[in-house]
Amino acid sequence: MTKVVVNGNIDAALRKFKVKVARSGVPSELKKKKFHIKPGVERRIKKEEGIKNSHKRNRYN
Numbered sequence: 001m002t003k004v005v006v007n008g009n010i011d012a013a014l015r016k017f018k019v020k021v022a023r024s025g026v027p028s029e030l031k032k033k034k035f036h037i038k039p040g041v042e043r044r045i046k047k048e049e050g051i052k053n054s055h056k057r058n059r060y061n
Contacts, residue, residue, distance in 0.1 A: 002020045006013040021027070037045075 002017065002024060004013050004017040004020065
């Protein structure tokens, strides 16, 4: 559970809360679980993401 202490400024606390929730990965998990993805499609997506990430890592070396 994400918690933020409010010290008088509600707007700042709301901004901090939104950042913490985004970093925890809750919105992306909800987006992934909105629809059922077949296992083969899921494997293909993960493979493509892995290739893309390896290209990003190797680009700066």
